Amino acid sequence: MSPISHGADWDFDLIERYDVEIAKIAGDFGLDTYPNQVEIITSEQMLDAYASSGLPIGYPHWSYGKEFIRNEQAYRRGMQGLAYEIVINSSPCIAYLMEENTMTTQALVIAHACYGHNSFFKGNHLFRQWTDAEAILDYLVFARRYVMECEERHGADAVEEVLDACHALMPHGVDRYRRPAAPTLKAETERLRVREAHRERDFNDLWRTLPGKNADKRKGHDDHFPAEPQENILYFVEKHSPKLEPWQRELVRIVRKLAQYFDPQAQTKVMNEGWATFWHYTILNRLHEKGLVDDGFMLEFLKSHTNVIAQPAYDSKAYGGLNPYALGFALFSDLRRICENPDAEDRAWFPDIAGGDWQKTLDFAMRNFKDESFIGQYMSPRLIRDFHLFAIADHEDERELVVDSIHDERGYKRVRKLLAQQHAQHIRVPDVQVIRYERDGDRSLTLRHHRRRGRPLTDAAAQVVAHLRRLWGFSVRLETWDGEAQVGDVVECAA
């Protein structure tokens, strides 16, 4: 077959023709995707999209302005390039392509975003369980409109105060054990209407005059409320804050929903990027095998691809942490290799999958893991050697750092375990939970930080507590516990 196009220029027809071919190959490999929607945007619009985490519709907030200014500066000074694409977990799956991209890059991006990320969004269990791709766009429209209405009614400053406080607690606004109902625009509006109507219907000034009903009976019962510690602080605030106005409660809810929506992406960064990178690599190579793209296309593609999966060493100037693209791509590629060309080591380490069907194995891995478990399950000794991974122990009572283990026979399992832990939730977000709400007393709220391995919180904790105090309306205290013993100072923000 003859190549679809030559040269760098693209047009809409070409993009569609490439997409048809890429879709065919993706179909052959069994990738299951949401419908695709590709939007061509300018670099300016890309900067806009950056500022709002890629969401097409966001509510106004100064922090997005800050983010926008930061990116814009970096970009204008040439310190930072722009991503080729941004893709949104929604149905249809929206991918933004920059107009500056060459035809090769557009094809790369279509394979990467529209078939790689898209199939991951649709397949991975975290996304399936915690996000509703059908509803998110409607919800964003609702959120934006609601925030703007609140600003009109209550003033931008009042809204900003609530949002600031919520943003500070955003990492602690995520459910991990319960499926939230996914609201559509219609249901959400209806819910608000009903809530409003109910309040109006039930309004009776008489209630105000009644003496405390059942006051005696209650006393002593709710000594411990909540009965179990609550890790979703924003949820607790939304449901139980004694002072929040209904509209403030709704704002808390909006931020909480967004936190929930983004959480799976944070937990699957390596897998998600690795999966998309693996598939753009595989799909474009197949395009070349079929003769649909010329050698120039491949050279340009390989150059971009190599840049994307570069992993500088820890002591290099270019080092900026483990590159999730590099790690993820290596993991999926290695998985395929283990299936197709296993050696003795692979058979010893991965007896279940060595020599198996690589497509089935990869599909299973994509669907059922998150970064932590994925690395723990599939990181092979060969990869640890390839990356020259080594673990450093930073212990408080040691004067120096100690090399814990390296890429040798004794170290493989240990390095793999540590690398997996490094991607675990509790490494990213400290364990802070609500343990007590003095419902019948001074209405104060008590948080507990479970300190693990002596790692303290930063000083910013005091500011977060102050933010929480603003939402809660009464005094808030933060204790730190290590095991069974309380340690350190209590951060308190009085009413």
Place this chain on the structure above:
Amino acid sequence: MLHLIDRRPSSRGRSAVNRERFLRRYKSHIQDAVKKMVGERRLADMEHGGEVHVPKKDISEPSFGFGHGGDREFVLPGNREFVAGDRIARPQGGGSGGNRGSAGEGDSEDAFVFSLSREEFMQIFFDDLELPNLARTELGHTEQKKSVRAGFAKTGVPANLAIVRTLRQSLARRIALGGSLAREIMALETDFAIASAAGQAERAAQIYAELERIGRRRGELPFIDEPDLRYRNRVMRPEPIARAVMFCLMDVSASMDEEKKDLAKRFFTLLYLFLTRKYGQVDLVFIRHTDDAEEVDEDTFFHDTRSGGTVVYSALDLAEKIRAERYARGWNVYVAQASDGDAFGADPARSARFLREKLLPATRYYAYLELASPHSSDHPSALWSEYERVAGATDNLAMRKASERDQIYPVFRELFRKEAQA
């Protein structure tokens, strides 16, 4: 199936609202930065954007995170020389060799730097001066008459005669009037030929006489007649004068300290900015004076100190000379004078008289700012009293005392209001 949308034409600047929120939140930082920029800039460069530094800790968004201390392990790529059990000295500053988890913690006091656009800069600059919106946006009208072409007229002076147009008229007239005669001649010639061929001599002679008569009539059609004349027409149309000259007069005697000069600079800047909005070209003339006046460049004007007495008259005289010499015609003349009002002896009276008789009639607007120390007495200076008398008699002299920045704008209040109404 791919759904392809071209979003490029749709709205840009979606982040504009967020950016504006950010600026609002950090207004105090930005105001400080703007104040500094005003101090450093030249008048003509005032209207640019600028960089603002906000300390990073002031714009951080707090969240619970891990601080230094405690036990942890982290995995790094690119090992070359280490084996298990090696000990490595801790990197300086308690950093962790680049582990991701601590990337944000050790940040130094780096500032978050961003640029203000020209509009944003001006917005804040004007806010500081307590300027009402009217003055910010209103562009006044400043007119002079200019003669422009406006087609052709039937009357005019010979110098404006439009020859081509006139000849065209004459040709048309000659064709129109001569047409029926030509037809008659043709008819008569035919008759004449028939008559002569038929041998009717009498009749032929008769026709011939008629032919001659008509031929004479045709010959009498004037080549150019009065109604043919066309003149190039010009009308006077009011046109804004696109040029203005601004005289900055400042007393630089020892009593003018840096604080007062800063006030003066804002005073000059405000007038300058106002003028640049109205006029395409604004010339600046800087005249400083102690006991004698000299024209200097801007740097010297604002930053060079001199000692000496104060003779205001010298500056007014020099300004008038420069005006008459370089800006006599076709310029809008504005004068801004800043002084602390210390003038002695006959100088105030002489200056005021000169101002009234010479300078003011040639000036569109004259603004006088007296820079009082905040703690100075209420007793008016001699110059002030004299000027006050002049101000009573004319409407293009404005004067004001100021010791704070927000008192500067009222000097121009009359000016802005008048120009806005015009």
